[in-house]
Amino acid sequence: MTNTAAIIGGGVIGGGWAARFLLNGWDVRVFDPDPEAERKIGEVLDNARRSLPGLSDVPLPPEGALSFHEEMADAVQGAAWIQESVPERLDLKLKVYKGLQEACDPGAIIGSSTSGFKPSELQEGALRPEQIVVTHPFNPVYLLPLIELVPTGANPLEMIERAQEVLKSVGFFPLHVKKEIDAHIADRFLEAVWREALWLVKDGVATTEEIDEAIRMGFGIRWGQMGLFETYRVAGGEAGMRHFMAQFGPALKWPWTKLMDVPEFTDELVDLIADQSDAQSGMHSIRELERIRDNNLVGMMRALKAQNWGAGAVLNQHDALLKPGALPSLEQADLSQPILTLSRAVPLDWTDYNGHMNEAKYLEAFAAATDRFMEIIGCDMEYISSGGSYFTAENHIRYMNEVHAGAKIEVRTQMLLGQGKKLHVFHSMYSGETLLATGESFLLHVSLETRRPSPPSPSIEAAMARIAEAQAGLPYPEGAGVAIRKPS
Numbered sequence: 001m002t003n004t005a006a007i008i009g010g011g012v013i014g015g016g017w018a019a020r021f022l023l024n025g026w027d028v029r030v031f032d033p034d035p036e037a038e039r040k041i042g043e044v045l046d047n048a049r050r051s052l053p054g055l056s057d058v059p060l061p062p063e064g065a066l067s068f069h070e071e072m073a074d075a076v077q078g079a080a081w082i083q084e085s086v087p088e089r090l091d092l093k094l095k096v097y098k099g100l101q102e103a104c105d106p107g108a109i110i111g112s113s114t115s116g117f118k119p120s121e122l123q124e125g126a127l128r129p130e131q132i133v134v135t136h137p138f139n140p141v142y143l144l145p146l147i148e149l150v151p152t153g154a155n156p157l158e159m160i161e162r163a164q165e166v167l168k169s170v171g172f173f174p175l176h177v178k179k180e181i182d183a184h185i186a187d188r189f190l191e192a193v194w195r196e197a198l199w200l201v202k203d204g205v206a207t208t209e210e211i212d213e214a215i216r217m218g219f220g221i222r223w224g225q226m227g228l229f230e231t232y233r234v235a236g237g238e239a240g241m242r243h244f245m246a247q248f249g250p251a252l253k254w255p256w257t258k259l260m261d262v263p264e265f266t267d268e269l270v271d272l273i274a275d276q277s278d279a280q281s282g283m284h285s286i287r288e289l290e291r292i293r294d295n296n297l298v299g300m301m302r303a304l305k306a307q308n309w310g311a312g313a314v315l316n317q318h319d320a321l322l323k324p325g326a327l328p329s330l331e332q333a334d335l336s337q338p339i340l341t342l343s344r345a346v347p348l349d350w351t352d353y354n355g356h357m358n359e360a361k362y363l364e365a366f367a368a369a370t371d372r373f374m375e376i377i378g379c380d381m382e383y384i385s386s387g388g389s390y391f392t393a394e395n396h397i398r399y400m401n402e403v404h405a406g407a408k409i410e411v412r413t414q415m416l417l418g419q420g421k422k423l424h425v426f427h428s429m430y431s432g433e434t435l436l437a438t439g440e441s442f443l444l445h446v447s448l449e450t451r452r453p454s455p456p457s458p459s460i461e462a463a464m465a466r467i468a469e470a471q472a473g474l475p476y477p478e479g480a481g482v483a484i485r486k487p488s
């Protein structure tokens, strides 16, 4: 079966699924009766294209093909994954499964984005209940990794494992919810917080803005990296969770929450909340807020990536899945040409107030290209842990063209000198055929013990000699060896 996904319902969530699959190389076929669906998905895709590819430090596969279909039966033909994201109404979802199961491949996985229905409710009366499973995502689906994967006993183990594999392959973190329950796991928390927040506004204790500050200035950031239990374990000090529970256990019986005591959802309450929300955020359009949200999420997730923690660890695992074949080794590269040493998309957090990639990030990209060149000649992590490495002695960057978030960039590296302890490389950065910048670096091989220059291993010498011989015919690059001229 090809990597084809069918998206049934292309609103906020279906659009996010479409973007996630497309940008990970899947063909996507959409069915949505809304005449505006194509435009709406286009806008979600614009957001996804600027934010998702740069989350990876390796290139994503080439984008898949997107098509829109007038008939649901046509959209699901040949699809390995069918994602249902129609409005949260059980009768509508059941009707949709009936129609699509008559036309789809019996081996295809049918995932439902339902926020709260149990999978057994979705499977009831279905032609093939074993095909249907809850795959509950989080908005924005193209950035957030969590999928609550909720099967029932009707779903074969093989299908659950295949679903996990597909979800991981497009960068998700499938959380297998082993016991079905209304609203799964995460939405139960969101409901509890939402309910309490409605009370606080209704009773005039806090405005919508004050509640948002209470979340984002404190526990919201903390939750994003450690969740609830690990955070509270740390809050218990050296005695950990037991001490935390002893200290705060009694508070559970104090009037700290109203919980199931739901405020009456009157027009007055809706007006109060909506008016406060307009006063808080009405100066931004929804598209602007989506972009602000995406900028922040990308920055936070890439910070977690550097720590290899939480959502950041999931991103690293996805990079590892994509990595094979991304950059050539010494044996694979055409050594007679500058060697491909970096291929990636510009991350959102590399852009600045001028709306383009910041000057400092060119050095970050060239430094990554130098690291890759070191790996190619044999100065990899294993070699470095044996005590040898390179230190950079000098860099010179020329900026020629600007580049924006999401654009694919490549760096090709020519070795100008690789002899003894000296390594002199010239990097050229491209977006397509456009030369964006050049970066020239001079490095010295060092002993990490003495911190002084030292000769490299014979195998590094040999690799450099091979490249020097192969690249001997290349012209000396225009721009190499130059510096900023004295103003005349």
Ligand SMILES: NC(=O)C1=CN([C@@H]2O[C@H](COP(=O)(O)OP(=O)(O)OC[C@H]3O[C@@H](n4cnc5c(N)ncnc54)[C@H](O)[C@@H]3O)[C@@H](O)[C@H]2O)C=CC1
Residues within 6 Å of the ligand: 008, 009, 010, 011, 012, 013, 014, 031, 032, 033, 034, 037, 084, 085, 086, 087, 088, 089, 096, 113, 114, 115, 116, 136, 137, 138, 139
């Ligand atoms: N919006 C959110 O924050 C989240 C929503 N969900 C769930 O995702 C599902 C979809 O929600 P949203 O995308 O927010 O709703 P939405 O209203 O933005 O999109 C629903 C789409 O389904 C289309 N549709 C209606 N009937 C259809 C049919 N018979 N066949 C195909 N398409 C049809 C509509 O035209 C619309 O484009 C719901 O089950 C919801 O609970 C899950 C996670 C988060």
Ligand SMILES: C[N+](C)(C)CC(=O)CC(=O)[O-]
Residues within 6 Å of the ligand: 114, 115, 137, 138, 139, 187, 190
């Ligand atoms: C509000 N909601 C129940 C639709 C939320 C979700 O289902 C998940 C999310 O993205 O917050």
